[in-house]
Amino acid sequence: MAEALLEIRDLHVWYKVYGGMLKVLNGVNFTVGFGERVGLVGETGCGKTTTMKAVLRILPRPARIPQGEILVHGRNVLQMNSQELADLRGHGLSMIFQDPTAALNPVFTIGQQLYEVIRYSAGSPAGRIKDKRAVALHALQEARLPDAERMLASYPVQLSGGMRQRSCIAFAIATARDLLIADEPTTNLDVTIQDQVLRLIKELVTQKGTSMILITHSLGLAREVTDRVYVMYAGNMIEMAATPELFANPLHPYTQGLLASVPRLTGGGFAEGIPGRIPDYKNPPAGCRFHPRCPRAFAPCREAMPPYFASGDGHLVACYLYDNKRRRVPQNG
Amino acid sequence: MAATPTSAQPRAESAWARRLDSLNKSWYKFSRNRLSIVGLVMVAIIVALAILAPYVTPYPQHAGKYVNFKAKNLPPGSEHLLGTDVFGRDILTRVVFAFGNALLMALGVLAVSVPIGTLTGLAAGYYVGTWVETVIMRITDVFISIPPLILALCVAAVLKPTLTNSMMAVTVSWWPWYTRLTFSLASSLRNEYYVQAAELAGAGRLHILFREILPNCASSIFTKMALDVGWVILVGSALSFVGLGEQPPKPALGTMVADGISRMPDQWWIAVFPALAIMVIVLGFNLFGDGIRDMLAPEEM
Amino acid sequence: MASGNSTDNQILVAEKLVKHFPINRSGIFRRKWVVVKAVDGIDFTVRQGECLGLVGESGSGKSTTAYTVVGSYPPTSGSLSFKGQNIARPAVARPLHLKKDIQIVFQDPGSSLNPRRSVGDILAMPLAVHRMVPRGQTPTKRIIELLDMVELPASYRFKYPATIGGGERQMVAIARALATGPSFIVLDEPTSALDVSVQGKIINMLLRLQREFHLTYLFITHDLSLMRNVATRIAIMYLGKIAEIAPATDFFEKPLHPYTQMLLSAIPVLSIAEEALKPKKIHSVGEIPSPVDVPPGCSFNTRCPFKTEICFREDPLMRSFGPDHLARCHNI
Numbered sequence: 033m034a035e036a037l038l039e040i041r042d043l044h045v046w047y048k049v050y051g052g053m054l055k056v057l058n059g060v061n062f063t064v065g066f067g068e069r070v071g072l073v074g075e076t077g078c079g080k081t082t083t084m085k086a087v088l089r090i091l092p093r094p095a096r097i098p099q100g101e102i103l104v105h106g107r108n109v110l111q112m113n114s115q116e117l118a119d120l121r122g123h124g125l126s127m128i129f130q131d132p133t134a135a136l137n138p139v140f141t142i143g144q145q146l147y148e149v150i151r152y153s154a155g156s157p158a159g160r161i162k163d164k165r166a167v168a169l170h171a172l173q174e175a176r177l178p179d180a181e182r183m184l185a186s187y188p189v190q191l192s193g194g195m196r197q198r199s200c201i202a203f204a205i206a207t208a209r210d211l212l213i214a215d216e217p218t219t220n221l222d223v224t225i226q227d228q229v230l231r232l233i234k235e236l237v238t239q240k241g242t243s244m245i246l247i248t249h250s251l252g253l254a255r256e257v258t259d260r261v262y263v264m265y266a267g268n269m270i271e272m273a274a275t276p277e278l279f280a281n282p283l284h285p286y287t288q289g290l291l292a293s294v295p296r297l298t299g300g301g302f303a304e305g306i307p308g309r310i311p312d313y314k315n316p317p318a319g320c321r322f323h324p325r326c327p328r329a330f331a332p333c334r335e336a337m338p339p340y341f342a343s344g345d346g347h348l349v350a351c352y353l354y355d356n357k358r359r360r361v362p363q364n365g
Numbered sequence: 366m367a368a369t370p371t372s373a374q375p376r377a378e379s380a381w382a383r384r385l386d387s388l389n390k391s392w393y394k395f396s397r398n399r400l401s402i403v404g405l406v407m408v409a410i411i412v413a414l415a416i417l418a419p420y421v422t423p424y425p426q427h428a429g430k431y432v433n434f435k436a437k438n439l440p441p442g443s444e445h446l447l448g449t450d451v452f453g454r455d456i457l458t459r460v461v462f463a464f465g466n467a468l469l470m471a472l473g474v475l476a477v478s479v480p481i482g483t484l485t486g487l488a489a490g491y492y493v494g495t496w497v498e499t500v501i502m503r504i505t506d507v508f509i510s511i512p513p514l515i516l517a518l519c520v521a522a523v524l525k526p527t528l529t530n531s532m533m534a535v536t537v538s539w540w541p542w543y544t545r546l547t548f549s550l551a552s553s554l555r556n557e558y559y560v561q562a563a564e565l566a567g568a569g570r571l572h573i574l575f576r577e578i579l580p581n582c583a584s585s586i587f588t589k590m591a592l593d594v595g596w597v598i599l600v601g602s603a604l605s606f607v608g609l610g611e612q613p614p615k616p617a618l619g620t621m622v623a624d625g626i627s628r629m630p631d632q633w634w635i636a637v638f639p640a641l642a643i644m645v646i647v648l649g650f651n652l653f654g655d656g657i658r659d660m661l662a663p664e665e666m
Numbered sequence: 667m668a669s670g671n672s673t674d675n676q677i678l679v680a681e682k683l684v685k686h687f688p689i690n691r692s693g694i695f696r697r698k699w700v701v702v703k704a705v706d707g708i709d710f711t712v713r714q715g716e717c718l719g720l721v722g723e724s725g726s727g728k729s730t731t732a733y734t735v736v737g738s739y740p741p742t743s744g745s746l747s748f749k750g751q752n753i754a755r756p757a758v759a760r761p762l763h764l765k766k767d768i769q770i771v772f773q774d775p776g777s778s779l780n781p782r783r784s785v786g787d788i789l790a791m792p793l794a795v796h797r798m799v800p801r802g803q804t805p806t807k808r809i810i811e812l813l814d815m816v817e818l819p820a821s822y823r824f825k826y827p828a829t830i831g832g833g834e835r836q837m838v839a840i841a842r843a844l845a846t847g848p849s850f851i852v853l854d855e856p857t858s859a860l861d862v863s864v865q866g867k868i869i870n871m872l873l874r875l876q877r878e879f880h881l882t883y884l885f886i887t888h889d890l891s892l893m894r895n896v897a898t899r900i901a902i903m904y905l906g907k908i909a910e911i912a913p914a915t916d917f918f919e920k921p922l923h924p925y926t927q928m929l930l931s932a933i934p935v936l937s938i939a940e941e942a943l944k945p946k947k948i949h950s951v952g953e954i955p956s957p958v959d960v961p962p963g964c965s966f967n968t969r970c971p972f973k974t975e976i977c978f979r980e981d982p983l984m985r986s987f988g989p990d991h992l993a994r995c996h997n998i
Binding site: 222227252300 | 723724831832861862863864865866867869870888889890891892894895915918928929932933934935936937939940943944949950951953954956
């Protein structure tokens with residue numbers, strides 16, 4: 033099934049800590065096709081950053097991967113050695129991080145950092161990099177940075193937050209061919225700049241045919257920029273659908289709760305949110321990890337993690353409420 | 366009403382249970398690194414030996430005035446495990462007693478320099494940008510520039526060359542490092558939101574310095590103290606090597622090394638074993654200090 | 667200025683409030699000072715019992731305004747009065763009873779609570795400072811009361827901030843603000859650092875506490891959807907000046923200032939109904955100028971899609987366009 037660019041199958045990730053193991057990822061399944069824009073939505077602590085770090089093999093030391101596969105172009109990333117990984121990273125997997133100030137080295141100019149990135153991307157379309165400067169300028173211009181010549185000589189501290197993030201995007205553009213992972217790329221930016229940056233990412237991704245994974249906790253953002261959305265809770269992907277479908281027809285109680293919690297421009301006050309907290313990963317609940325907080329939990333939810341049930345075209349939900357083989361339980365069951 | 370946390374362990378509310386749990390957690394953090402445990406064991410042995418020296422050494426009387434020229438310069442053997450020196454004194458015994466002197470010196474120096482350094486650093490850090498900081502830090506700069514050895518020599522030239530005077534000299538050159546450390550911590554901590562919150566609520570200066578800022582500096586300070594024990598002992602040995610510090614016949618590691626140097630390489634044991642002892646102490650405290658640093662590191666939020 | 671309402675219930679009044687920060691940019695051979703015009707002349711009032719929302723992007727001056735009100739620094743010029751008393755000076759110079767009365771909840775609960783102190787200690791501090799507990803007695807009873815007000819169990823007083831969740835930390839910060847029994851609370855982005863599922867609970871709690879204790883709020887956020895459901899009146903700031911100030915419904919249904927329209931059109935929303943409510947999309951172009959380098963004339967002229975010739979010459983004055991609805995623009 034070499035159709036997909038990235039395929040994560042049944043990934044488990046545990047962290048060893050004081051008092052036991054944090055069983056963060058509990059069988060994650062995630063697919064990104066070529067040229068697709070996929071959103072990964074979830075709240076703090078659901079495991080989205082852990083998943084992406086696992087793909088790039090940059091998990092911290094206490095992490096263990098007892099089970100699962102991550103396939104990029106059909107090859108398992110978890111079994112690659114460092115040379116193969118370097119090739120993979122150089123050949124077109126790149127990431128934009130949440131805080132551009134932390135992602136840029138303050139003692140080097142943008143130009144120096146960009147040259148480094150270009151140099152390490154072995155086998156880039158430019159062949160042997162004869163003219164790094166031209167490639168760098170081109171990347172900066174594509175990122176809509178004004179006065180690209182001056183940018184090359186600027187230090188990150190001289191730039192505003194929006195410009196720093198766009199520099200990071202320029203680094204990513206200079207190398208990304210297959211996949212761009214954007215981890216909360218606009219969280220720290222102002223709304224109007226956010227708008228500009230997102231439009232830029234969207235355009236570039238469409239133009240170059242690069243696939244994109246947008247990780248965010250902001251549902252509104254996911255709705256604007258992606259074709260398909262995964263909703264993640266406590267280490268599992270609990271729902272996946274095409275973007276318009278997910279927002280028009282959310283099925284999983286968690287997704288519904290999340291959408292209900294977002295304040296609306298039309299007014300109407302605040303829902304109470306979702307009661308309870310995310311589970312203790314040292315001792316997670318048996319069965320569906322959301323069932324202790326779920327207003328519609330019933331018997332099977334406590335026994336085993338629900339598999340994906342299909343509802344409509346390409347809409348998957350991991351919830352027993354949608355198991356057509358079982359007797360449907362009345363709403364207040 | 367918030368639902369109770371899902372599947373959390375029920376927390377015992379008694380104060381003892383809480384303290385026990387926090388001790389367990391501290392031990393866990395300390396023991397992540399195997400070498401820290403090695404350091405802990407070494408430090409424990411050193412301290413135990415120092416305290417129990419008169420009871421565990423084979424020839425306790427050799428630590429004082431004792432001469433026995435018949436037994437002089439014996440190589441390591443069954444009667445004297447580490448050999449004897451020019452006066453026929455058992456080297457093993459003298460090394461163990463010297464531990465005690467070394468630790469005492471370290472304790473004395475730190476007991477004075479840490480409080481002085483921390484208090485001045487706190488004040489300078491909180492009042493960063495004002496004359497208070499300028500005055501304190503420039504004075505600190507002056508003291509930092511004085512090398513401990515030279516100062517000790519001067520002190521010895523003016524006063525008598527005793528252990529107490531050497532300790533004073535080392536203390537005077539030691540406290541500025543704590544000032545520098547605390548200053549850099551306090552000056553960045555004073556801008557934290559919780560300090561602002563306390564100021565805006567009207568808390569007094571003393572409360573802010575000692576209840577808000579100092580607890581957050583404590584971990585770095587304690588770590589440095591653990592490492593410093595080894596360093597002070599090293600400096601102390603250097604001083605006694607040149608004749609300052611503990612005067613003969615009381616045993617001091619540096620003095621023993623000095624005595625043995627002229628007899629190298631024939632009677633190598635007279636210099637080598639005390640030197641090894643210095644190395645063991647410094648290494649032990651360094652490894653222990655690493656463990657302390659891991660243990661006191663703040664929790665990830 | 668203040669419309670039909672009587673001036674009796676104005677609890678906070680700011681007139682021509684200015685806060686500039688001089689920064690030394692001298693080089694080795696050249697002396698140079700630049701001035702950051704964080705707040706450059708604003709007038710506003712807050713009425714008893716209402717929630718005034720302050721909205722803006724980086725460099726707008728909303729945080730500086732809040733911190734000046736609370737007393738982190740004194741204003742450079744202009745007047746600021748609270749319940750008739752002058753508070754145009756830093757908190758250290760204010761009488762103790764005023765410090766009790768005005769409190770603040772910070773944005774990031776991770777750094778507004780001292781990680782080395784337990785929740786109980788954190789709550790005990792303001793009680794001790796303001797002598798709210800008789801000497802010799804431990805304030806435990808009052809601490810449990812405060813925790814109860816924010817719906818946290820009494821056992822939380824032994825916990826350290828690192829072991830409780832972000833939403834709960836913010837609840838502790840709110841309890842700390844309430845400890846002295848204030849009548850005015852400044853809330854600096856209280857839910858920005860929190861997840862959406864917790865946000866609703868905190869906001870509902872804040873609104874309930876407002877009703878229960880007759881509090882007045884100055885609420886700062888950049889999230890306009892949030893503002894829609896919290897504030898009774900909203901002021902939007904740009905580069906140190908208030909661009910528009912209006913009651914909540916008017917602000918969202920009839921935004922007058924181009925910047926307000928630009929901001930409203932840029933926010934991501936979730937439903938078609940909300941899309942319909944947004945003004946027509948105005949794409950922002952260019953960077954937000956720095957408050958060090960404010961352009962002459964109307965400060966918005968570098969990005970305004972409706973600018974005309976007068977916008978480069980003259981700084982517009984605040985004019986009234988309806989009951990309680992004011993805006994600063996030549997072209998409305």
